[in-house]
Amino acid sequence: MNSGSDNTLRxxxxxxxGIASAVTAMSCxxxxxxxxxxxxxxxxxxxxxxxxxVDSSPSMMDEAADLVANFDVFIQTLASAEGAEPSTDNxxxxxxxxxxxxxxxxxxxxxxxxxxxxxxxxGPNIGLTDDIDPGEAGTLTGDVLKKGEDDVIHRFRRDVxxxxxxxxxxxxxxxxxxxxxxxxxxxxxxxxxxEYLDCLCTDVEYPNETTTWDSADLCGHGHEKHLExxxxxxxxxxxxxxxxxxNHDQSIFDQEDDKGSIPGFFRExxxxxxxxxxxxxxxxxxxxxxxxxxxxxxxxxxxxxxDVTVAVIGPPLECSxxxxxxxxxxxxCQLTCNSGNASQLQTERLIDAALQTGGFYxxxxxxxxxxxxxxxxxxxxxxxxxxxxxxxxxxLQTIPDEATIQVYVDDEPVDKAQVGESGWTYDPSQNxxxxxxxAIPDFNQNVRIFYRPLEGKPRELPF
Amino acid sequence: xxxxxxxxxxxFVTSSALAQDTIDVGTLQNKDIQVVQKLLYPKxxxxxxxxxxxxxxxxxxxxxxxxxxxxxxHSGESLGYELGLMGGYALKNATMxxxxxxxxxxxxxxxxxxxxxxxxxxxxxxxxKINWLGRKxxxxxxxxxxxxxxxxxxxxxPDHASAFSPTLGIGAGARLFLGNGxxxxxxxxxxxxxxxxxxxxxxxxxxxxxxxxxLVGISKFTKKGx
Numbered sequence: 001m002n003s004g005s006d007n008t009l010r011x012x013x014x015x016x017x018g019i020a021s022a023v024t025a026m027s028c029x030x031x032x033x034x035x036x037x038x039x040x041x042x043x044x045x046x047x048x049x050x051x052x053x054v055d056s057s058p059s060m061m062d063e064a065a066d067l068v069a070n071f072d073v074f075i076q077t078l079a080s081a082e083g084a085e086p087s088t089d090n091x092x093x094x095x096x097x098x099x100x101x102x103x104x105x106x107x108x109x110x111x112x113x114x115x116x117x118x119x120x121x122x123g124p125n126i127g128l129t130d131d132i133d134p135g136e137a138g139t140l141t142g143d144v145l146k147k148g149e150d151d152v153i154h155r156f157r158r159d160v161x162x163x164x165x166x167x168x169x170x171x172x173x174x175x176x177x178x179x180x181x182x183x184x185x186x187x188x189x190x191x192x193x194x195e196y197l198d199c200l201c202t203d204v205e206y207p208n209e210t211t212t213w214d215s216a217d218l219c220g221h222g223h224e225k226h227l228e229x230x231x232x233x234x235x236x237x238x239x240x241x242x243x244x245x246x247n248h249d250q251s252i253f254d255q256e257d258d259k260g261s262i263p264g265f266f267r268e269x270x271x272x273x274x275x276x277x278x279x280x281x282x283x284x285x286x287x288x289x290x291x292x293x294x295x296x297x298x299x300x301x302x303x304x305x306x307d308v309t310v311a312v313i314g315p316p317l318e319c320s321x322x323x324x325x326x327x328x329x330x331x332x333c334q335l336t337c338n339s340g341n342a343s344q345l346q347t348e349r350l351i352d353a354a355l356q357t358g359g360f361y362x363x364x365x366x367x368x369x370x371x372x373x374x375x376x377x378x379x380x381x382x383x384x385x386x387x388x389x390x391x392x393x394x395x396l397q398t399i400p401d402e403a404t405i406q407v408y409v410d411d412e413p414v415d416k417a418q419v420g421e422s423g424w425t426y427d428p429s430q431n432x433x434x435x436x437x438x439a440i441p442d443f444n445q446n447v448r449i450f451y452r453p454l455e456g457k458p459r460e461l462p463f
Numbered sequence: 464x465x466x467x468x469x470x471x472x473x474x475f476v477t478s479s480a481l482a483q484d485t486i487d488v489g490t491l492q493n494k495d496i497q498v499v500q501k502l503l504y505p506k507x508x509x510x511x512x513x514x515x516x517x518x519x520x521x522x523x524x525x526x527x528x529x530x531x532x533x534x535x536x537h538s539g540e541s542l543g544y545e546l547g548l549m550g551g552y553a554l555k556n557a558t559m560x561x562x563x564x565x566x567x568x569x570x571x572x573x574x575x576x577x578x579x580x581x582x583x584x585x586x587x588x589x590x591x592k593i594n595w596l597g598r599k600x601x602x603x604x605x606x607x608x609x610x611x612x613x614x615x616x617x618x619x620x621p622d623h624a625s626a627f628s629p630t631l632g633i634g635a636g637a638r639l640f641l642g643n644g645x646x647x648x649x650x651x652x653x654x655x656x657x658x659x660x661x662x663x664x665x666x667x668x669x670x671x672x673x674x675x676x677x678l679v680g681i682s683k684f685t686k687k688g689x
Binding site (some may be wrong): 028029030031032033034035036037329397403404406411413449450452 | 522523524563568570571572573574588620621622660662663665666667670671673688
């Protein structure tokens with residue numbers, strides 16, 4: 001070969017090398033991954049769907065009476081005379097409602113309430129009929145209750161007391177002087193009485209003519225499946241439910257017939273708060289025999305693309321000083337006031353569900369007060385605060401490196417602050433970013449929180 | 464030349480049988496062979512001003528349209544010096560949008576290209592012609608470039624943390640001469656930057672990043688000496 005050919009070859013080789021090195025380097029850029037919470041679909045909202053799962057077993061009579069008697073506390077926490085959206089027809093209205101908004105955010109909460117029972121099954125010897133009775137298999141005991149509708153308190157009491165509760169009429173107090181009439185049944189000062197239930201349940205249509213609020217057939221069959229009932233109710237509320245609804249062990253959900261069978265309950269992207277009232281542990285079918293975490297159901301709830309929070313008023317599980325039921329270990333804990341013969345393992349599942357979703361677990365009885373029924377007034381107040389906190393506390397999915405948290409509202413940075421000052425704080429107990437003062441986002445503002453997880457990747461990525 | 468002249472003369476005056484005689488032209492060596500192509504579009508001693516548009520499509524999480532201007536001086540046919548001032552606007556690509564969505568809830572701390580200034584040395588060893596479908600002959604050159612400069616980038620996350628980074632640029636390209644001093648330029652660049660990222664300073668602050676861009680532009684050569 002001559003030298004001219006050599007030059008050409010050398011030039012070509014250099015060119016090829018340059019192009020090859022550039023091409024091989026193309027996908028080398030490396031970036032740290034941050035978690036992001038608060039994408040638009042779950043931005044702050046004043047809407048919440050509340051699903052009560054009420055234990056309908058015979059041991060729950062006193063608790064049901066207290067729930068019925070104190071429900072007005074909860075509703076009043078969220079009450080707004082104008083309904084969900086107070087009017088802002090003029091400047092005075094707007095200013096007035098702004099003050100309401102900043103001072104009493106709960107009053108602007110736009111809720112929808114459904115009530116089901118812990119009876120996730122149906123069939124012979126279960127409930128009033130062989131078919132699915134109201135409250136069974138994730139169906140609701142009545143219509144969806146919406147804020148701003150007439151008689152929400154009355155209808156809630158009726159749907160709980162006449163369909164979800166298990167009464168022994170002989171054990172209820174009697175008040176012969178009760179003067180309530182159908183459709184107008186004030187709660188007696190002494191609480192739920194036989195006459196009150198007679199009044200409240202008069203216009204309830206039971207499948208059998210002989211059935212009354214006192215019928216034993218209204219009682220659940222004693223195998224409580226709280227989270228399964230909640231899952232079934234959520235599946236029924238969705239027009240396009242996720243596959244987990246029908247594709248899981250012992251599922252009784254019919255993909256075609258049951259979807260959308262609770263119309264008007266779930267609104268698009270709205271968070272769901274599941275409120276479980278029980279004196280028993282959870283024996284839902286997705287749990288393995290020795291499974292003490294709520295993971296199988298929390299993963300199922302994730303398929304709904306909604307924020308789901310679980311609040312439980314459940315059996316008291318007391319722990320020694322050296323451990324805490326706020327952690328993941330319940331080794332030194334013990335069930336007390338166990339009127340429902342709850343199993344500790346099954347109770348731990350409910351506690352875990354509440355802890356993992358940022359809800360609360362309140363004891364249904366007072367161990368320090370002769371196991372008296374605890375105050376449902378307090379529980380329902382806690383529930384009201386939880387709903388309000390849904391608007392001010394934003395839970396993170398993994399534990400963050402606190403120094404890396406960055407918070408933006410509508411793409412504007414929000415400064416970190418001290419508790420009570422305007423800005424945000426990180427609350428490790430809730431694993432949440434909490435907003436304060438003027439920094440509390442307005443409804444439907446876009447809140448985004450970025451942070452680096454304390455350990456590892458958030459989850460395996462497909463890229 | 465005498466043997467050749469004799470041979471030509473013989474073609475006219477001799478019979479065909481004589482044409483079969485061999486002619487000794489001596490031994491040709493490489494040094495005897497010269498490029499006879501006329502350099503129709505010389506660069507030596509001329510300035511070149513250009514504008515380019517392009518795309519940085521290869522980053523994992525961003526895609527960036529870019530544009531800029533170039534100023535070059537060609538000291539010889541194969542050697543030139545060029546200053547490139549570029550700007551761009553990084554957009555999240557589909558991968559990043561999906562990661563940020565509800566399914567993954569993850570936001571890569573990607574940095575998007577904003578601007579750069581890079582001084583290159585250009586080596587253009589090839590000047591050639593292409594016969595296109597037998598209809599037209601195009602003159603073109605092929606060049607390699609390498610240089611140093613600085614790049615300004617911003618984080619795609621809302622804090623928009625900024626980073627000025629030293630940059631090493633390499634590239635390869637070609638000019639298609641269009642006549643009237645105009646040339647169509649195509650170039651592949653790889654700007655390697657060493658980038659400081661504030662949000663990860665405690666674990667890893669410095670990252671190597673490569674901005675690979677595909678550029679197309681038009682440039683204008685001045686007349687020699689102007």
